[in-house]
Amino acid sequence: MSTSLIERYRAHLPVTDATPIVSIGEGGTPLVELPKLSERLGLEIYAKFEGMNPTGSFKDRGMTLALSKAAEDGAEAVICASTGNTSASAAAYATRAGMRCVVLIPDGKIALGKLAQALAHGARVIAIDGSFDDALRIVRELVDRTPIALVNSLNPFRLEGQKTGAFEVCDVLGDAPDALCIPVGNAGNVSAYFMGFSEYLEAGTSSRMPRLYGFQAAGSAPLVDGHTIEKPETIATAIRIGNPARGQQALDAMNSTGGRVAAVTDEDILAAYALVASTEGVFCEPSSAASIAGVIAARERGDLKEGERVVCVLTGHGLKDPDTAIAESPDMLHLPAEYGPIEKAIIA
Numbered sequence: 001m002s003t004s005l006i007e008r009y010r011a012h013l014p015v016t017d018a019t020p021i022v023s024i025g026e027g028g029t030p031l032v033e034l035p036k037l038s039e040r041l042g043l044e045i046y047a048k049f050e051g052m053n054p055t056g057s058f059k060d061r062g063m064t065l066a067l068s069k070a071a072e073d074g075a076e077a078v079i080c081a082s083t084g085n086t087s088a089s090a091a092a093y094a095t096r097a098g099m100r101c102v103v104l105i106p107d108g109k110i111a112l113g114k115l116a117q118a119l120a121h122g123a124r125v126i127a128i129d130g131s132f133d134d135a136l137r138i139v140r141e142l143v144d145r146t147p148i149a150l151v152n153s154l155n156p157f158r159l160e161g162q163k164t165g166a167f168e169v170c171d172v173l174g175d176a177p178d179a180l181c182i183p184v185g186n187a188g189n190v191s192a193y194f195m196g197f198s199e200y201l202e203a204g205t206s207s208r209m210p211r212l213y214g215f216q217a218a219g220s221a222p223l224v225d226g227h228t229i230e231k232p233e234t235i236a237t238a239i240r241i242g243n244p245a246r247g248q249q250a251l252d253a254m255n256s257t258g259g260r261v262a263a264v265t266d267e268d269i270l271a272a273y274a275l276v277a278s279t280e281g282v283f284c285e286p287s288s289a290a291s292i293a294g295v296i297a298a299r300e301r302g303d304l305k306e307g308e309r310v311v312c313v314l315t316g317h318g319l320k321d322p323d324t325a326i327a328e329s330p331d332m333l334h335l336p337a338e339y340g341p342i343e344k345a346i347i348a
């Protein structure tokens, strides 16, 4: 039986013996070397493959704690606004906890796999004619007026759970890396990694604070542009957020480490997405590839020095978004069920 993330890092988490642990075996995801990209960029690059969590994204790290604390409080229902992965994770962990789950999503702007998950787990899925930011505004009002518990990353337990990603990186490498590259949407995860690295540093478990580099999609980059984006646009739907709830906290965190926030274009994101899939055998979703596009850009800009050890967080699994995978890949062949044409197609 797999141990839960909460059990493994109990000493660092706000739980007690009275906290019922809601777990589906999250965390403990692989730290995969990326040899081709490392050689090309003159760096030592690892992917923290968060797509290997139970629902296929890092959101499970936060959700195990958020739902455990909601259960401790006696909550009967949870709600979130979501670009997709939060709803998939909330739906799964709410089911596990025996709670009802309501999710608000931007209509037509979430990847197919994520929608399938939320529906399969029996969440009440409400698609609104608006953006993620609109959905979050409505959800915040709902939790003020009803007893439903909020499980967006405004919920502090989400970040407490997600900081374990930083612990695992240090535990596997034996110390913190020189730098971390990570996609930024609502800016909760980069804030959580900062918390995790800070705690390990203070405890003397690690010896350094990595420079944190956060990457937004160029059409949806409020932290880079310095203002709210009314109509964020990007193919990276998980980071299609114009008004990040944890924006200032994340900016302060990145700046304090000597890192920074930067934007990468959709074109660069899709190229990076295809690159890791086709050369490293690692399949992440497009939003996750912002960290790969980001490490390439950061190296070109001189932010990363020869030989440095860098971890790219691949936030979600490629299977989440089959439409983009098929659209961005070479076509398949359609042939009759006969030996001749098939041999010809293979040999030619």
Ligand SMILES: *Cc1c(COP(=O)(O)O)cnc(C)c1O
Pocket (backbone or CB within 6 Å): 057, 059, 085, 086, 153, 183, 184, 185, 186, 187, 188, 189, 190, 238, 239, 285, 287, 288, 315, 316
């Ligand atoms: C949620 C999510 C992000 C963004 O994380 P934030 O905490 O909102 O910054 C990035 N990638 C994927 C795949 C996600 O699901």
